[in-house]
Amino acid sequence: MxxxxxxxxxxxxxxxxxxxxxxxxxxxxxxxEEPIALPETMIIIKQLFSDSGELEPEKITINSDEGGRFSFEYPAKTIADMRGHGDDHSITAFRVEGRADYRIDKEKERKFGAEYSRWIVGEFAVPDEIVYTVLTPSVSESHSNISKFSITPYGGSFETTSYDDEESEHHILFKLQVHITRTDTVYDVEGGSTTSEHSYDDELIFATRTVGFLDPYPMQDADIVxxxxxxxxxxxxxxxxxxxxxxxxxxxxxxxxxxxxxxxxxxxxxxxxxxxxxxxxxxxxxxxxxxxx
Known part of the structure; x- marks a missing residue:
């Protein structure tokens, strides 16, 4: 018993x-997961205020250190007749500050390779207010309707969405949590205007690709698949x-x-x-x- x-x-x-x-x-x-220095150059492949591939890619310079801390300036931009309907878009420059880590899942790497097991991840902040303005044709010949977005960021995160282990370049998606106050001014035929305003929370995204990324853990030093x-x-x-x-x-x-x-x-x-x-x-x-x- x-x-x-x-x-x-x-x-x-x-x-x-x-x-x-x-x-x-x-x-x-x-x-x-260890801190990682980002490469000196990255390319914005999707702008904050446009659809993917709508605007030309744009290079930005990254300041980064071995502790993973980084910063860069998101450039100001003005696009005339952006979607072919006479609407003009503009956005002010803003600063991005954050910390990057390199995450490796060794089990996935053994099974599927580095392409599906390595990510640059982290969080970032934007200390500046962002102003995004859209001018659209009005019924008034003297004025354009105005939509002004006053954007206050309060949090952000980023993560690799794809990794080319042959070129060793990461595509990174940045997600920015924001509070937006939208002010619309609409003109009538006589030049008079009405203004409305409302506020809401939203998530804005932009995407980048690394240039000249040096993987600190090359495949020959990693576990064999x-x-x-x-x-x-x-x-x-x-x-x-x-x-x-x-x-x-x-x-x-x-x-x-x-x-x-x-x-x-x-x-x-x-x-x-x-x-x-x-x-x-x-x-x-x-x-x-x-x-x-």
């Missing part, structure tokens, strides 16, 4: 470890300068296809071995013999 209770307890504990502990272990060891169908096994071993632990070895040479289990993974595997020995009486060699030293 005591033996059955002991085995039942071991099974429950094993299930608890598998469900709760192992996902946390995998997440802690497989995803890394596991080929489909390649099988491996856990081994109990002792590196020259470390304590005993586990490693997972894929097919091929160990120097290129070996993953070392981190401290949390080693603890989990050790617990698993102990529980299996309790369940089966340690008759199947579930606990490896630890060599002396």
């Amino acid at each position: 005591k033996t059955m209770r002991k085995k039942l307890f071991a099974i429950l504990l094993l299930a608890f470890c598998c469900v709760l502990f192992f996902p946390i272990t995998a997440m802690a060891e497989e995803i890394t 596991q080929k489909a169908g390649t099988k491996g096994k856990w081994e109990y071993y002792k590196p020259e300068d470390r304590q005993w632990g586990f490693r997972y070895t894929f097919g091929g040479t160990k120097s290129k296809h070996t993953e070392h289990a981190g401290p949390l993974a080693t603890i989990f595997i050790s617990i698993l071995a102990i529980l299996l020995s309790i369940l089966f009486g340690n008759t199947g060699g579930f606990i490896p013999t630890v060599p002396a030293g």
Whole structure:
């Protein structure tokens, strides 16, 4: 009876470890995120006030450091007859300040490659008010209707939307949370006008592409992508300068296809071995013999 209770307890504990502990272990060891310096040049490929591809790409200069802090000036712009209906658009310049990190998902990189596993991410702020103005034809020959957007930013984030691992360039989408006060002035035939105003919150976006990005973790220094169908096994071993632990070895040479289990993974595997020995009486060699030293 005591033996059955002991085995039942071991099974429950094993299930608890598998469900709760192992996902946390995998997440802690497989995803890394470090500050990164952005390249000196990026290209705006989608402007803040236009549809994608509507305006020509525009180069901007980035000031950045190794701690990930960066800033740049979003340029002022005026576009006449922007959509072919006689409407003129203009936007004031504003400053962008933020911090960038480089995130790598090692598990995805092994399965799918760097293109789907590396992102430049972060948050940014815009300390300036942005004024966006649209002039449209009016029924009055002497005046144009005016729509003025007074934009107050209060938060922003950005993230890689695509990464070309051959060219090592990132396409990055910036999302800016803003409070907008819109003022519309409409003229009549006689030159008289009416003005209306309303406020709302919104999200504005613009997109950039890096130029000359140097990946701090080139593919040859990263984990090798596991080929489909390649099988491996856990081994109990002792590196020259470390304590005993586990490693997972894929097919091929160990120097290129070996993953070392981190401290949390080693603890989990050790617990698993102990529980299996309790369940089966340690008759199947579930606990490896630890060599002396």
